[in-house]
Amino acid sequence: MDKDVMWGIFVSEDIKRFPNFFPIGFYATREKAVEVIQGLPKDVNYDLLKLPLNRNFAYFHKKSGKLVGMDGIYHEHFHFKGEHESD
Numbered sequence: 636m637d638k639d640v641m642w643g644i645f646v647s648e649d650i651k652r653f654p655n656f657f658p659i660g661f662y663a664t665r666e667k668a669v670e671v672i673q674g675l676p677k678d679v680n681y682d683l684l685k686l687p688l689n690r691n692f693a694y695f696h697k698k699s700g701k702l703v704g705m706d707g708i709y710h711e712h713f714h715f716k717g718e719h720e721s722d
Contacts, residue, residue: 640685642668647680647712656682677715685709 642665645656659675662668665683672681686692686708694706 639689640687643684643686644668644672644675645682645684647682649716661686672713680716681713683711683713 642662643658644660644662645658647656649655660668660671662671665685668683672683675681684705692705692708693702694704695701696703
């Protein structure tokens, strides 16, 4: 277990502005987070982010200075929405 990170599960929304997701759970290991994702409802998509502890990862636009994202964050996308609607 890596004590310098946590694994966050976020619901991904289909909107164009940042942020387009919200957190629903945090776990100490990737394996536990993926296990939880597999048991969640499949009518939405999820992102799994590896978030460093005690580090600011905000990304600011160089010209405007506005917060526009996250820098240097590993993430995985779990696409379920639309795949199970005919079940």
